[in-house]
Amino acid sequence: MTPYGQPPQQPLGHGPWNPAPLRTTDDDDMAALANTTLPRAGAGAMAVAGLCAMLGSFQTWMLVRFLGFALASVPWLFVVMGLAAIFVGAKLAAARRWAAVATIALGSLLAVTSGAWVLYAYTLHFTAFFLILTPVVAGLAVILAAVAIPTCDRADAARKRLGAQGLDLGM
Numbered sequence: 001m002t003p004y005g006q007p008p009q010q011p012l013g014h015g016p017w018n019p020a021p022l023r024t025t026d027d028d029d030m031a032a033l034a035n036t037t038l039p040r041a042g043a044g045a046m047a048v049a050g051l052c053a054m055l056g057s058f059q060t061w062m063l064v065r066f067l068g069f070a071l072a073s074v075p076w077l078f079v080v081m082g083l084a085a086i087f088v089g090a091k092l093a094a095a096r097r098w099a100a101v102a103t104i105a106l107g108s109l110l111a112v113t114s115g116a117w118v119l120y121a122y123t124l125h126f127t128a129f130f131l132i133l134t135p136v137v138a139g140l141a142v143i144l145a146a147v148a149i150p151t152c153d154r155a156d157a158a159r160k161r162l163g164a165q166g167l168d169l170g171m
Helices: 025-034 037-063 074-092 097-123 129-164
Strands: none
Touching: 037 074, 037 097, 037 129, 074 097, 074 129, 097 129
């Protein structure tokens, strides 16, 4: 309070004497499409997990000679899962709900299979550095994708509302 009992002057901006202007739904929709930090973080983790799986397969091919078809097909499985993980991660960066659900499913599968392969490789005294990282990064991607589902829902709803107004914008 000033000495004369009047409230102090507030700078221009938002405050109790100058409330923030009401936002329109278009502003909310654009904000929902712009604030996609969690899906992007999950997308990055998923893409890194896919890259680690593929690089771990290449390490395995360079260092190990397999005698049976079943064991020789495991690195190919990781290459396919790695490519799928990179694709799903790219779609999750656009905050798509289906990509978040696919990240949870594929990331869980990648974490479990690569973790089992790492344990099996340890019994053979073989270590592929990138395959050790794969279950950890895939697990992180699963957690981030699960947390990002509400953000993806808001972005999908905003895309649908903007598309109905003719503002598709390729999002």
